[in-house]
Amino acid sequence: MTAATAETTQKTSTKSPIDYPLSDLKLDAKIPSGPLDQKWEKYKFDTKLVNPANKRKYTVLVVGSGLAGASAASTLAELGYNVHCFCFQDSPRRAHSIAAQGGINAAKNYQNDGDSVFRLFYDTIKGGDFRAREANVYRLALNSRNIIDQCVAQGVPFAREYGGQLANRSFGGAQVSRTFYARGQTGQQLLLGAYSSLSRMIEANKVKMHTRTEMLDVVLVDGHAKGIVTRDLVSGAVESWAGDAVLLCTGGYGNVFYLSTNAQGCNVTATYRAYKRGAAFSNPCYTQIHPTCIPVHGDQQSKLTLMSESLRNDGRIWVPKKSDDCAKPPDQIPEDARDYYLERRYPSYGNLCPRDIASRAAKVVCDEGRGVGPVVGGVRLGVYLDFKKSIADKGKADIEGKYGNLFDMYAKITAEDPYKSPMRIYPAVHYTMGGLWVDYNLQTNIPGLFCLGEANFSDHGANRLGASALMQGLCDGYFVIPYTIGGYLAGQTGGAVTAEHGAFKETESDVNGRVKRLLAVKGKRSPRSFHKALGKIMWDRCGMGRTASGLVQAISDIRALRGEFWDNVQVTGTGDTFNVALEMAGRVADFLEFGEMMCLDALHRNESCGGHFREEYQTEEGEALRNDDDYAYAAGWLYRGDDKLPALAKEPLAFENIKLSQRSYK
Amino acid sequence: MPADGANTHGKLLTLTLQVWRQRDSKSEGKFETYQAKGISPDQSFLEMLDVVNEDLIAKGLEPIAFDHDCREGICGACSLMINGEAHGPDRGTTTCQLHMRHFSDGDDVVIEPWRAAAFPVIRDLVVDRTAFDRIIQAGGYVSINAGGAPDGNTLPISKKEADLSMDAASCIGCGACVAACPNASAMLFVGAKASQLRHLPQGQPEQHKRALNMLNRADKEGFGSCRNHFECEAACPKEIPRRVMAEGYRDYVVATLTRDD
Numbered sequence: 045m046t047a048a049t050a051e052t053t054q055k056t057s058t059k060s061p062i063d064y065p066l067s068d069l070k071l072d073a074k075i076p077s078g079p080l081d082q083k084w085e086k087y088k089f090d091t092k093l094v095n096p097a098n099k100r101k102y103t104v105l106v107v108g109s110g111l112a113g114a115s116a117a118s119t120l121a122e123l124g125y126n127v128h129c130f131c132f133q134d135s136p137r138r139a140h141s142i143a144a145q146g147g148i149n150a151a152k153n154y155q156n157d158g159d160s161v162f163r164l165f166y167d168t169i170k171g172g173d174f175r176a177r178e179a180n181v182y183r184l185a186l187n188s189r190n191i192i193d194q195c196v197a198q199g200v201p202f203a204r205e206y207g208g209q210l211a212n213r214s215f216g217g218a219q220v221s222r223t224f225y226a227r228g229q230t231g232q233q234l235l236l237g238a239y240s241s242l243s244r245m246i247e248a249n250k251v252k253m254h255t256r257t258e259m260l261d262v263v264l265v266d267g268h269a270k271g272i273v274t275r276d277l278v279s280g281a282v283e284s285w286a287g288d289a290v291l292l293c294t295g296g297y298g299n300v301f302y303l304s305t306n307a308q309g310c311n312v313t314a315t316y317r318a319y320k321r322g323a324a325f326s327n328p329c330y331t332q333i334h335p336t337c338i339p340v341h342g343d344q345q346s347k348l349t350l351m352s353e354s355l356r357n358d359g360r361i362w363v364p365k366k367s368d369d370c371a372k373p374p375d376q377i378p379e380d381a382r383d384y385y386l387e388r389r390y391p392s393y394g395n396l397c398p399r400d401i402a403s404r405a406a407k408v409v410c411d412e413g414r415g416v417g418p419v420v421g422g423v424r425l426g427v428y429l430d431f432k433k434s435i436a437d438k439g440k441a442d443i444e445g446k447y448g449n450l451f452d453m454y455a456k457i458t459a460e461d462p463y464k465s466p467m468r469i470y471p472a473v474h475y476t477m478g479g480l481w482v483d484y485n486l487q488t489n490i491p492g493l494f495c496l497g498e499a500n501f502s503d504h505g506a507n508r509l510g511a512s513a514l515m516q517g518l519c520d521g522y523f524v525i526p527y528t529i530g531g532y533l534a535g536q537t538g539g540a541v542t543a544e545h546g547a548f549k550e551t552e553s554d555v556n557g558r559v560k561r562l563l564a565v566k567g568k569r570s571p572r573s574f575h576k577a578l579g580k581i582m583w584d585r586c587g588m589g590r591t592a593s594g595l596v597q598a599i600s601d602i603r604a605l606r607g608e609f610w611d612n613v614q615v616t617g618t619g620d621t622f623n624v625a626l627e628m629a630g631r632v633a634d635f636l637e638f639g640e641m642m643c644l645d646a647l648h649r650n651e652s653c654g655g656h657f658r659e660e661y662q663t664e665e666g667e668a669l670r671n672d673d674d675y676a677y678a679a680g681w682l683y684r685g686d687d688k689l690p691a692l693a694k695e696p697l698a699f700e701n702i703k704l705s706q707r708s709y710k
Numbered sequence: 711m712p713a714d715g716a717n718t719h720g721k722l723l724t725l726t727l728q729v730w731r732q733r734d735s736k737s738e739g740k741f742e743t744y745q746a747k748g749i750s751p752d753q754s755f756l757e758m759l760d761v762v763n764e765d766l767i768a769k770g771l772e773p774i775a776f777d778h779d780c781r782e783g784i785c786g787a788c789s790l791m792i793n794g795e796a797h798g799p800d801r802g803t804t805t806c807q808l809h810m811r812h813f814s815d816g817d818d819v820v821i822e823p824w825r826a827a828a829f830p831v832i833r834d835l836v837v838d839r840t841a842f843d844r845i846i847q848a849g850g851y852v853s854i855n856a857g858g859a860p861d862g863n864t865l866p867i868s869k870k871e872a873d874l875s876m877d878a879a880s881c882i883g884c885g886a887c888v889a890a891c892p893n894a895s896a897m898l899f900v901g902a903k904a905s906q907l908r909h910l911p912q913g914q915p916e917q918h919k920r921a922l923n924m925l926n927r928a929d930k931e932g933f934g935s936c937r938n939h940f941e942c943e944a945a946c947p948k949e950i951p952r953r954v955m956a957e958g959y960r961d962y963v964v965a966t967l968t969r970d971d
């Protein structure tokens with residue numbers, strides 16, 4: 045049932061305190077030959093096509109209805125395939141993509157400021173700290189332009205200039221203005237655009253939508269993904285769905301940290317289950333900690349709220365120079381007693397340096413005792429984001445026009461008025477660059493199993509630049525998968541496997557067994573309390589700063605917590621009803637295994653890159669110190685059994701178009 | 711970032727909750743009384759319910775089911791009637807963004823699901839809002855396929871029209887408008903989609919037909935008709951203006967007068 049994992053041969057050296065086996069599985073990225081800027085065209089020409097009349101014979105199962113899933117489902121349906129789409133929310137419109145605020149990048153160069161496809165490609169590779177695959181990123185930059193056209197045609201109300209042209213703003217990690225936006229609700233508007241296309245295909249009977257349905261396993265037949273098993277969250281029914289290909293578009297796993305900017309339901313279950321069936325999980329430790337979030341206020345908090353990075357265009361970040369000033373109200377701290385530390389340390393990018401750098405810099409000043417805001421757990425965890433100068437220079441109306449809803453949101457949550465006093469912000473977990481390993485086709489190492497959007501690992505390396513996740517999700521769904529899936533399906537007979545196949549019954553019984561097991565523990569501790577405890581371990585040991593000893597400790601703490609979970613979790617209710625406790629427990633159970641893999645990945649990577657900061661590996665100035673000789677590869681972890689460490693397969697990353705160099709934003 | 715110690719900017723609250731409990735769509739429901747203790751004014755309403763649920767689980771009782779996801783006022787999942795008001799007392803605010811500082815120690819709080827024939831209760835405070843999806847399926851889109859769209863700047867759109875469109879497009883599809891309306895009308899929801907697209911050149915070819923199809927579908931789904939109470943506008947957490955209803959209705963009328971099928 046599990047895809048054959050290559051025999052492991054060698055042992056690793058003593059570079060990691062925990063010895064993990066190496067796999068000899070080749071992770072072949074299947075990058076088309078030829079010059080970078082011609083690869084995609086060549087690929088499109090070389091790929092097999094499915095005859096239009098035959099498309100209706102194929103069924104594609106799309107799990108997820110966010111930007112990646114909704115755009116893929118609607119586009120594949122438009123092409124003539126039969127599509128089933130699944131989401132756990134009550135409506136596809138509520139996928140987590142809805143929450144994206146700031147914007148979406150595209151190399152349109154409407155501003156005539158020097159942007160180009162190559163520059164967007166370059167910025168993304170460099171921003172990702174040279175840990176992404178060149179060919180995929182170039183394709184992303186190339187298609188970024190079509191995305192804007194597509195969304196405009198759908199009726200997405202992007203911001204406009206007075207002359208009627210599309211407006212742009214700049215975002216972290218870029219020196220050009222290439223970000224398109226719809227107030228502070230860009231993700232909402234893009235998702236509603238994709239949702240409207242999806243709705244049109246549902247009405248046309250080309251997509252069957254399954255809401256409140258959670259995928260709990262992938263079904264493999266002869267090593268190919270041929271279906272999924274789901275649980276109906278209302279009736280509890282466990283059901284099988286057969287298809288000719290499966291697309292996982294299930295988003296990121298930032299909630300492994302418990303507190304994050306992600307929606308409550310975001311989870312790792314779909315991709316983790318696929319991993320357990322043999323799909324390689326790539327770079328799980330690459331996590332993005334976003335610099336501009338509202339600080340933690342107390343221990344009953346369930347989520348952290350992002351304040352869009354676009355605010356860094358007009359807000360200046362500072363803390364007091366002296367820790368004695370930290371308790372004073374900000375207006376009593378004179379200009380010369382303030383440390384605008386990003387402007388000081390990174391004069392050319394200033395407040396617009398990439399996220400990983402801005403976050404770490406905030407941690408550094410708070411660790412030095414110069415944080416601001418209330419004392420939580422003995423320290424002040426906050427820095428100021430100050431709009432006073434912009435309001436004075438540009439007028440309140442201008443700032444309100446750009447960020448009004450963000451300011452309102454801040455005021456609602458904190459009961460403070462950011463027009464009058466500076467916002468307080470602190471970094472929070474936001475995005476996960478890791479995900480299922482995919483090749484150029486967005487196909488995992490399991491044939492027929494594709495992965496799109498935040499759920500895959502492909503385009504952002506070790507750090508994602510702002511406004512590029514929306515771009516990637518839509519690029520994958522509207523413009524990549526419609527071509528690449530044809531190459532796979534053309535070699536398959538449509539509808540050859542049905543849910544009558546024995547593999548479905550077997551997988552269903554695994555899923556039912558798991559549900560029963562969760563309900564049978566009948567312990568004393570709630571699923572949420574385990575999630576919180578796991579989150580604390582992850583944040584403390586596998587968050588903004590990581591060390592070998594801390595990660596080793598984390599792994600043993602997670603194992604102990606997982607042991608307690610299976611002895612003592614209290615899952616109330618039954619399996620045949622709408623059961624929120626059961627839903628949560630299932631996700632937490634997966635996080636409790638997955639968290640360990642994240643720590644192992646962080647431990648094995650003896651370097652700092654992007655969002656992965658190993659304290660042992662830093663320059664004298666405290667910047668991330670990469671090790672390209674040993675670690676310029678994508679790690680792909682392969683499951684070998686619950687009681688065994690996963691095996692590591694590597695995809696070497698070649699940089700042929702951009703010279704490997706130490707990032708500098710000074 | 712799990713915090714170690716509680717940090718509260720005020721006195722902790724104790725509240726008495728009357729919560730609607732209903733096992734499934736077929737069962738009868740009833741109110742149950744719970745105490746919410748040790749609630750910080752900085753907590754959100756849903757975080758208050760989390761605390762109550764943790765208490766229930768500790769006693770081996772089933773937690774209160776409610777819909778929620780983003781907890782930042784944008785996904786439209788959360789949907790509670792709080793003391794008879796959709797999303798509670800704070801204007802322009804979703805339940806998840808309602809903070810406990812709007813309540814006082816000792817308050818009684820009645821919590822119910824949305825009540826509307828078109829939104830049947832699934833469990834406790836969770837209702838089925840798929841009727842909204844089916845309204846959009848009836849026509850809430852521009853009929854184009856992916857690929858081949860002209861350059862995004864081909865048609866200039868004045869800032870004013872783009873802003874009017876965006877005001878309407880802010881609808882989060884939560885259903886508060888329906889819950890607040892004495893007739894359970896979906897007119898604000900339909901109007902918002904109609905208005906968003908009619909202010910953009912891309913939406914204009916299908917402008918009238920779209921409104922007609924969406925309103926007919928709303929009718930079929932069992933939503934009532936609009937009698938100009940405007941409770942919807944007052945309850946809308948995104949403050950969608952009532953003009954969208956007039957715009958949607960106008961398109962509908964034009965469609966009924968000019969339809970040629």
Ligand SMILES: Cc1cc2nc3c(=O)[nH]c(=O)nc-3n(C[C@H](O)[C@H](O)[C@H](O)COP(=O)(O)OP(=O)(O)OC[C@H]3O[C@@H](n4cnc5c(N)ncnc54)[C@H](O)[C@@H]3O)c2cc1C
Nearest residue numbers: 108109110111112132141146147259295497498511513514
């Ligand atoms: C607050 C916030 C602001 C952001 N702002 C920006 C921004 O300005 N610009 C930018 O580019 N990016 C931004 N991002 C990142 C970006 O929003 C996400 O990376 C992106 O939207 C993810 O899209 P997706 O389609 O991959 O996944 P999602 O939108 O997360 O969708 C996942 C889908 O999978 C479904 N699903 C998951 N698991 C299962 C399962 N087991 N069974 C069935 N269905 C399942 C869900 O129901 C959902 O439909 C932001 C993120 C956050 C948290």
Ligand code: FES
Nearest residue numbers: 779781786788806
């Ligand atoms: S939970 Fe998303 S709007 Fe309230």
